[in-house]
Amino acid sequence: MSTTPLAATQRPPAAPRWPAALAAASGLLALLFPLLMQALDQPFYTGLATRILIFAIVVSSLNLILGFGGMVSFGHAAFLGTGAYTVGILSLEATKKIGLLPGTESAWIAWPAAALASGLLALVIGALSLRTRGIYFIMITLAFAQMLYYICVSLKMYGGDDGLNLASRSHAGFGVDLGDDRHFYYVVLALFAATLFGMHRLVRSRFGRVIEGIRENEARMQAIGYATTRYKLVCFAIAGALAGLGGALLANQNLFVSPNMMSWFQSGSLLMMLIVGGVGCLWGGPIGALVFLVLEEVMSGYTQRWQFVMGAALIGIVLFAPRGIVGAFKRRGG
């Protein structure tokens, strides 16, 4: 396969290669972070860390279709937003009784419902979009996301353009109070760890190998006898469901849901995070989310013009470091 890009053939196995000590240190930091911030009297940063973990889940789900599946989706925010709206609408129905749906504030019902709704939506969008290739696929996923955006803008009973506020975070029971930022952080951390472990297993499973095979050479996989479109569709739906879970968490974190969550700007930001982190690397999503959100936080403190800096940085990364942070790290390390 002389035409395969270098990055694809030489891509190291998905497991992290950085020194075990560094991994252990960051794991420990993640575990102790809320306690540390409590001790330093900076509870704000626990919220930021939670946001980072949530986006790490969402960007990882995008990584699943883009990095491992090779499908460039420019509408991933649609699934994030659908998950968020599912939680938001269920909560609103429970507290205000609009009467269109039975409401609930239970995390055990609302969060799986969010993942399910986004997964089903991804199934429908994927079934239509996967008929197209390349640029058409990028554009049709973008168009579907816009469609959803406009639907949410016009849902006047659920806040329309202004979005809707949640009365409280979801209820989890079993002594876990999601309204407490530290409890919420640990729940998100656990879900993040499960996501990453799940992806690690998925990528190394037979399914994951087929998906990567399709990315490398779809015609060959078809010739071997795989129903490639069906594999891609399942991958797309899994990623959609995962992004929906992320959306449910984000709605809980912000106590607010708005159409902006599924704007194409959001889709672009998710892509940006993934590229910054490293496409097709297991840790690309988390690192991208971390770097992007921390930079955003720092820069918006210094200057109102941070979007300019962000845009310039993105152009620079695309032109000069197309493999992202993890990619650059690996090239030097290995």
Next chain:
Amino acid sequence: MNAIFLLEQALNGLQFGLMLFLLASGLTLVFGIMDLINLAHGSLYMLGAYMMVTCFAVTGSFWLALPLALLATALVAMLLEVLIVRRLYRRDHLAQVLATFGLILCLNEGVRMLWGPHQLSMDVPALLAGSLPVLPGLQYPAYRLAIIVLGAAVAAGLFWLVNRTRVGMLIRAGASNREMATALGVDIRLLFTLVFGLGAALCALAGAVLGPLLSISVGMGESIIILAFVVVVIGGIGSVRGALVGAILVGMVDTLGRAILPGALRSLLRPELADSMAAAAASVSIYVLMALVLVWRPAGLFPTRG
């Protein structure tokens, strides 16, 4: 709902469609010839509108400001092409999407720095301020009529340029086989820069003439660029003819959907639910149109490449 109302809305749809064509033709040319997805095309449209405001403030004449604004936007675009965009032609679509997305952030913020964060507005030129009787019982704003005429003239001019002139021949040669055109002595780099500038001038024209009808604000490019992409995808990427057909189709469906659906749904549903549903259905209709076209013909109505 009567014939006059429908005709008025159809004229609005035609006007919107022709303006979409000005954006979409640039997009489709740039894609067809340079193989580049330019998300920042909408930012050039925004830039055109802002340039128009400034040129109008400086010269005091709408007719003098218009060509100046086009020229200024085209120059900025060509500068961007030489500095950044040129490096993206041989990259994959993902890289192009991301880099031009970054360009949007920069251009938006740049415009905000230069012109301030507030919305700007412009007046319709005095010559076209009134309205004209199109039919007995239908008065239509002269300015909108002028936009329709202008849009049609530019479309005709573009077809003439691409299909009948030497420059157009070079453009078509560059689109169908870049290497061969280069080998035959065409300065492909210069050609690409010029085509990029032409695309920018076309969308700046749309921004400049729509300025008096819309509020001029920083986000204005983003909402319309998605529609322009829908047009290009429906028409078939790279096809100017497809862009024209797609643009008018999208303009009509969008405008007529907004005009007709609320009334139609009100007879079926509770009024507030009907309005909300109609607004959703109207916004969604063009994307449904696109999905239908792609299911029917996955490479658009006028496919140009295999």
